Amino acid sequence: MAGPGLRRRAVTNQALANLFREIADMLDILGEDPFRALSYARASRAIEGLTEDVAGLVAAGRLSEIPGIGSALADKIREFVETGAVGFHGELRARLPSGLLDLLSIRGLGPKKVRVLWQDLGIADVETLRQAVTSRRLRRLKGFGEKTEANLLRAIELRAEGESRALLWDARAVVARVLDHLRTHSPVERAEAAGSFRRGRETVGDVDILAIAKDRAAVSRAFVSMPGVREVVAAGETKATVLLEYADYVDERPRTVQVDLRILEARSWGAGLQYFTGSKDHNVHLRGIAQSMGLKLNEYGVFRGEEPVAGETEEGVYAALGLPWIPPEMREDEGEIDLAREGALPKPLKGSDVKGDIHVHTDATDGTEPLEAMVDAARRRGYAYVGISDHSVSATVAFGLTADRALARRDPVREINARSPGLTVLLGTECDILDGGAMDYPDEALREFDFVLASVHSKFTLPRKEMTARLVAAVENPHVDVLGHPTTRLIGRRDPIDVDLAEVFAACSRAGTAVEVNGYPNRMDLDGRLAREAKKAGCRLVLDTDSHASAELDAMALAVATARRAWLTPDDIVNAWPLERVREFFG
Numbered sequence: 001m002a003g004p005g006l007r008r009r010a011v012t013n014q015a016l017a018n019l020f021r022e023i024a025d026m027l028d029i030l031g032e033d034p035f036r037a038l039s040y041a042r043a044s045r046a047i048e049g050l051t052e053d054v055a056g057l058v059a060a061g062r063l064s065e066i067p068g069i070g071s072a073l074a075d076k077i078r079e080f081v082e083t084g085a086v087g088f089h090g091e092l093r094a095r096l097p098s099g100l101l102d103l104l105s106i107r108g109l110g111p112k113k114v115r116v117l118w119q120d121l122g123i124a125d126v127e128t129l130r131q132a133v134t135s136r137r138l139r140r141l142k143g144f145g146e147k148t149e150a151n152l153l154r155a156i157e158l159r160a161e162g163e164s165r166a167l168l169w170d171a172r173a174v175v176a177r178v179l180d181h182l183r184t185h186s187p188v189e190r191a192e193a194a195g196s197f198r199r200g201r202e203t204v205g206d207v208d209i210l211a212i213a214k215d216r217a218a219v220s221r222a223f224v225s226m227p228g229v230r231e232v233v234a235a236g237e238t239k240a241t242v243l244l245e246y247a248d249y250v251d252e253r254p255r256t257v258q259v260d261l262r263i264l265e266a267r268s269w270g271a272g273l274q275y276f277t278g279s280k281d282h283n284v285h286l287r288g289i290a291q292s293m294g295l296k297l298n299e300y301g302v303f304r305g306e307e308p309v310a311g312e313t314e315e316g317v318y319a320a321l322g323l324p325w326i327p328p329e330m331r332e333d334e335g336e337i338d339l340a341r342e343g344a345l346p347k348p349l350k351g352s353d354v355k356g357d358i359h360v361h362t363d364a365t366d367g368t369e370p371l372e373a374m375v376d377a378a379r380r381r382g383y384a385y386v387g388i389s390d391h392s393v394s395a396t397v398a399f400g401l402t403a404d405r406a407l408a409r410r411d412p413v414r415e416i417n418a419r420s421p422g423l424t425v426l427l428g429t430e431c432d433i434l435d436g437g438a439m440d441y442p443d444e445a446l447r448e449f450d451f452v453l454a455s456v457h458s459k460f461t462l463p464r465k466e467m468t469a470r471l472v473a474a475v476e477n478p479h480v481d482v483l484g485h486p487t488t489r490l491i492g493r494r495d496p497i498d499v500d501l502a503e504v505f506a507a508c509s510r511a512g513t514a515v516e517v518n519g520y521p522n523r524m525d526l527d528g529r530l531a532r533e534a535k536k537a538g539c540r541l542v543l544d545t546d547s548h549a550s551a552e553l554d555a556m557a558l559a560v561a562t563a564r565r566a567w568l569t570p571d572d573i574v575n576a577w578p579l580e581r582v583r584e585f586f587g
C-alpha cells in the first residue's frame with residue numbers, strides 16, 4: 001500500500017505539519033499571542049504543500065525557500081528533523097489536560113470553542129463533553145446552542161464508531177503484516193484471514209486469522225511477539241489474541257485493532273474458514289439446511305452422526321449441503337443461498353475484469369503527484385485506460401481548476417496518448433454540483449471533456465426534497481456521465497446526505513448516467529447494499545478509487561469487494577468494458 005519513498009516522504013512532512021498545526025491549536029486554546037498561533041498554522045500548511053522532503057531542505061540549507069518560515073520556525077524544523085520532536089510542543093502539551101486535544105478530533109470543534117468548553121465548564125475530554133451535551137449544559141455558553149449540541153452529539157457518536165472499527169483499507173494492511181510475519185517467522189503451513197474482512201465489509205471490528213501448523217506453539221509464540229503488538233490478551237496453543245497498533249490511513253492517528261489467531265486441524269480447515277467467515281445469518285441458514293438433511297454443521301466439519309462428511313475444504317462443506325461454493329462477499333443471507341441452490345449465482349467479479357480507473361486526481365488540484373506519475377502507475381497496473389478527473393473551480397478547498405485551465409490539459413494528454421500505445425488517457429473532470437443542481441462548468445465546457453463526473457462537495461445539509469431535486473437535475477444534464485460518491489458520507493466523519501436515492505437512481509437509469517462505487521478508503525460510496533439497489537433500478541455502475549496518490553489506485557480492490565457484495569457482473573460495470581464501448585457510453 002505504501003509506495004516506495006513517496007508515501008514515506010509525505011509522512012515526514014505530514015508529521016511536521018501535524019505537529020505545527022497542534023502547536024497553533026494549543027496556543028489558541030491557551031489564549032496566547034494569536035499572531036504566533038497564526039504563523040505556526042501558516043507554516044503547517046506550507047509544509048503540507050511541499051513537494052520536497054523537508055529533511056532534504058534542511059540538509060541543503062534551503063529552509064528559507066518555504067514561504068512564511070522565519071528564523072525561529074526554521075530552528076524548530078531543524079530540531080524536528082534532527083531529533084524527531086520539538087521541545088516547545090512538549091512544553092505546551094504539559095500545560096494542558098491530557099484528553100483535551102482529543103476534543104479537536106470532533107467535527108465542529110475548533111481551538112476557540114475548545115478553550116471556552118475548558119475554561120467555562122471544565123470539559124477536558126470527550127466523555128465529559130458527551131455528558132455535558134446530554135445534560136444540555138452547553139446551550140448556555142456563548143457561541144453554542146441547541147443545534148450545536150445536537151451536531152456535537154452526532155459527531156461524538158460518529159467518532160466512537162470510527163474508533164471501534166478499522167477501515168477495510170487499514171485492515172488489509174494489518175492482515176498483510178500478520179500473514180507476512182507468520183510466514184517468515186513461524187512454521188505456519190497455511191494462513192488466511194476470515195471474518196467480515198473476507199466478506200469485504202467497509203469497516204472491520206476485529207481481524208480473524210486462521211492457520212494450520214504442526215508446531216502450533218511456535219506459531220502462537222511468533223504471533224504474540226510480532227512487532228506492533230500493544231497488548232497480549234490471550235496466548236494459548238490453538239488460540240491467541242492481541243491488540244495490534246496501526247495508523248489510520250486517513251487521519252494518521254495511532255489506533256489499535258484486535259487480532260484473533262486460531263490454529264486449526266488440517267481436516268477442519270474448510271469448515272473453520274466457512275464458520276469464521278460468517279456472516280452469522282448466513283451460517284444459521286446453512287445449519288438449518290444441514291439439519292433438514294440429517295447432518296450437523298459446525299466449525300469442525302459436516303457430520304452424519306459422528307461420521308465426518310466434509311471439512312477439509314470450503315467447497316466440500318458447501319457441496320455436502322447440495323450447494324456450489326458461495327463467494328464470501330455474498331454471504332449475508334440476503335437470498336444468495338436460494339440462488340446458489342438454483343445454480344443462478346452471478347459469476348463473481350474479478351479484479352482483472354476492471355479495465356481502467358476513471359476517478360483520479362493529480363497535483364493540478366488536490367492530488368499529490370503529477371499527471372505523468374498517475375498515468376504511469378495506471379499503466380503498471382495493466383489498465384487499458386485511465387480517466388483524469390480533477391476538481392472544478394468551486395471546489396476551492398481542493399484548488400479547483402477553471403474550465404480553461406482544466407481543458408488546457410488536452411495537449412499534454414494528447415501527447416501522452418501519442419507516445420504510449422496500450423493505455424489511453426481520458427480527460428475528464430470531477431465537476432461540482434452547485435446547490436440548485438446546476439453544474440459548476442457551463443455546457444460548452446462540459447462537452448469538451450471525454451467524460452464528466454458530477455459530485456457534491458458543499459451544502460451537505462440541504463433538506464431532503466431540495467437535495468433530491470439537486471441530484472436529479474445534475475444527473476439529467478446530458479453532459480454528465482457519472483454521479484460521483486452519491487451519498488458523500490465519510491466513514492467515522494460525516495453522515496450521508498439526506499436524499500431520496502430511489503428517485504436519483506431512477507433518474508440516472510432514465511438519463512443513462514452511471515452511478516459511482518467509490519473505493520476511497522473512508523468513502524466506499526456507494527456501499528454494497530446501495531449499489532445493488534442502483535442495479536435493480538436499471539443503472540450502470542463505475543468502480544473507481546478517487547486516488548489522490550498513485551498508491552491509492554490499490555483502493556480498486558475495495559470497490560471490487562463492494563461490487564461483489566452488490567452481486568454486480570462485468571456487464572453492469574462501465575469500466576469493465578473495452579474502451580470503445582466506454583467511449584460510446586460517455587458520448
Ligand SMILES: [Zn+2]
Pocket residue numbers: 430455457484485
Ligand atoms: Zn469528490
Ligand SMILES: [Zn+2]
Pocket residue numbers: 359361430546
Ligand atoms: Zn475526487
